[in-house]
Amino acid sequence: MSEDEPPKTPDVEMEEPEPNIDPVQKIANLENELATAKKNLADMDSLNDKITNLETDVANRDEKIKTYEEELKELRVNDSKSKESLKDLEHRLSQRELEITRLEGSVEDLSIAKKKIEDLQKEYKKLEEEMRAFQKIAENEPRFVILKDLTEFGEMRLNQVSMKAGVSPAQAKKWLEELERAGLVEIHGEGRDSNPLVSKKK
Numbered sequence: 001m002s003e004d005e006p007p008k009t010p011d012v013e014m015e016e017p018e019p020n021i022d023p024v025q026k027i028a029n030l031e032n033e034l035a036t037a038k039k040n041l042a043d044m045d046s047l048n049d050k051i052t053n054l055e056t057d058v059a060n061r062d063e064k065i066k067t068y069e070e071e072l073k074e075l076r077v078n079d080s081k082s083k084e085s086l087k088d089l090e091h092r093l094s095q096r097e098l099e100i101t102r103l104e105g106s107v108e109d110l111s112i113a114k115k116k117i118e119d120l121q122k123e124y125k126k127l128e129e130e131m132r133a134f135q136k137i138a139e140n141e142p143r144f145v146i147l148k149d150l151t152e153f154g155e156m157r158l159n160q161v162s163m164k165a166g167v168s169p170a171q172a173k174k175w176l177e178e179l180e181r182a183g184l185v186e187i188h189g190e191g192r193d194s195n196p197l198v199s200k201k202k
Helices: 023-138 142-153 158-165 169-181
Strands: 155-157 185-188 197-200
Touching: 142 155, 142 158, 142 169, 142 185, 142 197, 155 158, 158 169, 169 185
Parallel strands: none
Antiparallel strands: 155 197, 185 197
């Protein structure tokens, strides 16, 4: 710049004058802004509470999931034990069924044996009745009388037998020989003695 040139006046920005705002309006605006800020702050607090609650819920859910997993694990273990117990019970039941089958077979065998015994008892009773009837009929039969006498006395001579039977010695000897052939009596000394000893065969 030359010495002849006058100094320049620096440019100064002129501030625009603030618009003329009513103080009451300004206070109202500030109050609105403050209310909005408070509301936003309250919303933030509510959001924080929700976040905290969600975090608590998540923690609780994690704990529940952990508990459920432990319960599931325990159930699986118990299920395995139950299956083993069921298998053991099925085996024991099978054994009991076999025992019952054997017992039923034994009972059936016993029933058959019991039926046979009952049949034999009936048959024996029938034979016993027939024997008593035969004995009653044979009471007057001379050979039966001889057997009764020999049973009572053990042994007798031929003459004694003939006298008790009321027949001749020859007839008595004939009956005694028949009884001997039947294996009921024994004649001792026959051929050497005309009055042999006779006894009931043992």
